[in-house]
Amino acid sequence: MPIYIDDIVELMRLLNILGSTLFPLSLSLLLPVFMYAIVLEKEEKLRELMKMNGMKMSTYWGITFLYNFFIYALMVGIFFWFGNYMCEL
Secondary structure (H helix, E strand, C coil): CCCCHHHHHHHHHHHHHHHHHHHHHHHHHCHHHHHHHHHHHHHHCHHHHHHHCCCCHHHHHHHHHHHHHHHHHHHHHHHHHHHHHHHHC
């Protein structure tokens, strides 16, 4: 049976609804991960410890940014992979 245009339009509509619902939900689930890192840093006084060991603050903030960006990029990459997989069906 050939695929009709109406079926493709309905599939795209479904993917748009799922994507617009699940993407913000998944990003909001990253909030506890970021909050845990902040609380751990405050609790263990890691920034002060790094200052005492001679680390520059620009290095500390750069590494913190890269860590958080990697977690975010991983989540976005999973969404792109899943979206491409669903569109190929």
